[in-house]
Amino acid sequence: MNERILKALEFNKIIEQLKSQAETSVGKELASQLKPSSDAADVREMQAETDEASQILRLNLTIPLGGVADIRAAVKRSVIGGVLTAGECLDVASTLYGGRQAKNFLGKMEEDLPILKGLAEKIISLRKLETDINSCIDDRGNVMDSASVKLRSIRSSIRTYESRVRDKLDSYTKSQSKMLSDAIITIRNDRYVLPVKQEYRGAIGGIVHDQSASGATLFMEPKAVVDLNNQLQEAKVNEKKEIERILRELSGKIADDEAILTENVTVLAKIDFITARAKLGRGMKAAMPAINDNGIINVKQARHPLIPDDEVVSNDVVLGKDYTSIVITGPNTGGKTVTLKMIGLFTLMAQSGLQIPAADGCEMAVFDDVFADIGDEQSIEQNLSTFSSHMINIVSILSGIDDKSLVLFDELGAGTDPQEGAALAMSILDDVVSRGARVVATTHYPELKAYGFNRDNVINASVEFDVETLQPTYRLLIGVPGRSNAFEIAGRLGLAQSIIDRAKNQVGVNSESVENMIASLEQSRRQAEADYEEAHEILQESEELRNDLIKAWQQYENKREDLYKKAEEKADKALQKARDEAETIVDEIRHMKTDAQLKEHEWIEARKMLEEAQPKLSSKKANKPKQQPNTAKEFKPGDEIKLLSANQQGTILEKLNENEYLIQVGIMKVQVKRSEIQLIKHKSSVTEKPLATVKGSSFHVKTELDLRGERFEDAMGDLEKYIDDALLAGYPKVFIIHGKGTGALRKGVKEFAKKHTRIASERPGSTGEGGSGVTVLELK
Known part of the structure; x- marks a missing residue:
């Protein structure tokens, strides 16, 4: 995809927004180099990367990248023997710290982030190098006294010499103040001096380092402090040498880890770049598109990313399923070109790993090339007309398209005779469509309004225009060609009806038929939308009623279950009481042992008969009901059965195979095994209708x-x-x-x-x- 296409679709503006989201200079560099990929696998990988970063942002978290700098040039210079500055060494330490923070952050994330966590694993923490640098250089980039024992000693001597020089010069400012222009101590050529009046030069004596613009003041170094200043300068030279030695040592350590440092910066740049893509998507309220290589574009509530939220109008666009080409007609400033550019820009963004501002569930295709002929490309230098420049561009486009191309034509055939231009536009579209390319074209020509009705794989579309307000609504209407609305607009603006009627009489029959057809389509669309809204409301009411019925049925079942359980408990207590009383009576009789001595086994048999007399109660308290053997060899439709697993009665609807049946229990139809049901009674001679199913469906x-x-x-x-x-x-x-x-x-x-x-x-x-x-x- 060449730069002209990227510029025509304003992809460069998206890049600028992306760069502003990056936190590091290396991340901004990657953002500025972003180009769409034509490899579907690469595109899916990039979309997955962006989605992982979006997951982190949805948790109101951000990957810490503070302190990360582009240290690659400095590291490379250290490898060839260069001595880095204190600031460059500090950048290395700061980048190591930033990398360590990012790695720890991603390592602690509980979410499934395989790509970002995999990148974080590549970051190697060089704690010793980081510590060595931070122990020598402070946060302002100055080498600290603690960097070496020798440096501490040298700086101590410097402070001593400075103090002694100042003491000497202070004595002059106090005792010889009349000879001085100001009673201050200043510095010239890195040496402490006094501002001496010209006439007292001989009285003070010493070395003149500078003079004022008027020559009235000389900046002199008195003889008394020359030796001290010399000692101070010598100490400062020693300080500079020691600092250079320390920095050379640190530079050598940095050079030893050149490969690790370079790889860390590369990984951190990519993490920042991925995060920037996610931030851009969040700002646009964008969604991750599903990627296909079948040429299918399906987006709902799509919004042009460069139009402010309070102005943009969302639209649904489908291309590549039932048709491969869309021809958009409508008035000027109605939004045709905006829609055209949006489709092209969405494609470039999706193929660059960026999310697109549309509803969830959107789908974008990967194209090998995107071709566009947009805007007035008239060339003064080449003395080409608008039509000629468009034709040169279109000829270039036609030489490179195939079924993996997206082609965008804005005002196809414009700039020449309308009749010839329309015929040429249709011929060009026929050629492009025949090659299997995906096409979106805008036009003013009325001849193209019927184009989609006469061609396979082509559909008409238009941008809606409100005749009442004389304003475009910017809504895209798929399947409806645009009307000129010239007569309606003229009438609304006050043109006499007689003039409008005469104009209508001069319109050709074919044009009038097309306009009437379009008007009929628009009326049908509006009626369909109204019917849809009404049907939707009825559906919602039905769903609410159904939900209420389900809740009422559930409450009934729960209440019945509670009553059944209470009855069981009451019966169980009564039986237990009767059993205890009977046991007491039996024990009393046994202990009496009258003349009619009864045998022990007779007592045992009596107790057994008492226990067997207890009725079988529901076993709902158990986790799984005890299944009873079936008494029927085969069940038939209409047989009443009991579903043992739910302790519910039902009806056989259908035998599915030797071991499975379809049964109806209440409002539900259930597929069960033969072992899970028990026969209650066979179907009676009078056919009974099963319970009605919900909404006439199988409730699947x-x-x-x-x-x-x-x-x-x-x-x-x-x-x-x-x-x-x-x-x-x-x-x-x-x-x-x-x-x-x-x-x-x-x-x-x-x-x-x-x-x-x-x-x-x-x-x-x-x-x-x-x-x-x-x-x-x-x-x-």
């Missing part, structure tokens, strides 16, 4: 619920309904697919799970279950 519930792309409120309603269905179906565990996006759905699912009494626990999905884009709910 999947073990997963996909909420991606839904509004938050709708998603929570669907989740509550689904959990009720899953509980009725007896599922122990279900999977809620909410995607990763902004994290709002995942948070909502988590809060719902905490409040629901029948949800035992929730956890994020494992790698094989969908990762953080899925929440697993354990039911009870």
Whole structure:
């Protein structure tokens, strides 16, 4: 993809935003070099990297990268024998500290972050080198006294000499102040001097180092301090030599670890770069797109990333499934070019590992090339007209496209005779479509409004225009070509109706038919939208009613269960009381031992008969009911049976195979094994209708619920309904697919799970279950 395409689609502006999100200079450098990849595997890897960093941001955490600097040039200079400055050595220590902090942070993360944690493992902590540098250089980049014993001694002597020089000069400022321009001590040529008046030069004596602009003041070093100044200068030279020795030693240690330091900087740059991509996505309220190499683009609530949030209008775009080309028509300033650029920019962003501002569940294709002919490319230097410059660009595009290309045409065929331009536009589109490329084209030509109706793999679209307000709504309408609205607009602006009527009479029959067809389509669309809203409301009411019925049925079942259990307990107590009383009577009779001596085994038999007289009570207290043998060799549809595992009565609906049956218990249809059911009675001669099923369906519930792309409120309603269905179906565990996006759905699912009494626990999905884009709910 050449630079002209990237500039035409304003990808460079996205790069500038990305650079502003990077924290380090090395991260900004990587961001500035970002280019789209045409390898699907690489794109998926980059998207996975960005998604991992997004997971961290959703937890309101940030990878610490403070102090990381680009030390590669300094390290390389140390390898060839150069002596680094104190500031450069301090940058090395600071970068080592930043790398260690980032590694520790990612190592402690409990989330599944294989890519970022793998990068962190490559960071090697050089604690000894970091300590050696920090023990010699302070935070301001100065070599400290503690760097060596010799340096401490030298600096101590420097302070002594400075103190003695000042004492000597202070005596002059006090006793000879009339000879001085000011009673101060100053420095010239790194030596302490006094500002002496010109006429007292001989009286003070010594060396003149400088004079004022007027010549009235001489900056002199009195003879009394010359030797002390010389000793001070000698100590400062020794200090400089010792500092250079210390820095040379540190530079050598840095050179020894050149490979590790360079690799650390490379890894930290990539971590910062990945984090910057995630930050950019968060700022755009973007989502990670699923990547395919089938040429399919499917985005919902897509927003152009360079238009402010309070101005942008979201649109749904589908391309590459039922059709490979979209022809967008509509008035000027209606948003055709914005939509065109958005599709191209989304492609470049997705193929660069960036998330796109659209709803969760979006999907983007990987193209080998993106071609675009956008805007007025008239060249004054080459003396080319607008039409000629467009044609040169289009000829270049046609020479390189195939079925792995995305082609964007803005105002195709413009700049020449309308009739010829329209014919040329249709011919160009036919050629591009025949090669299997994905195409989005905008046009003003009315001839192209019917183009999508006469071609396979092509669909019309338009940007909506509100005739009442005379303003575009910027909504993209797939399947509806745009109307010119010229007559309506003219009428709204006050043009006489007689003039408009005469103009209508001059419009060709074909054009009028096309406009009437478009008007009919728009009316049908609006009616369909209204019908959809009404049907949606009715569906919601039905779902609420169904949920109320399910809750009422559950309450009834729970109440019946409680009453049954209480009756059992009451009967059990009565039987136990009777058994105890009978046992007492038997014992009394046995101890009496009257003339009718009874044998012991007769007492045992009597007790056994008493125990056997106890009725069989429900064994619901046990974890698993004791199954009783079936008395029927084969069950038939309509037979009344008992489901032993649930202690519920039901009806045989269908024999599935030799060992399995489909039965109906209450409102549920269940597939069970033969050993789990017991015959109550065979089907009677009069056919009985089974209980009605819910909504006329088989009440089949999947073990997963996909909420991606839904509004938050709708998603929570669907989740509550689904959990009720899953509980009725007896599922122990279900999977809620909410995607990763902004994290709002995942948070909502988590809060719902905490409040629901029948949800035992929730956890994020494992790698094989969908990762953080899925929440697993354990039911009870």
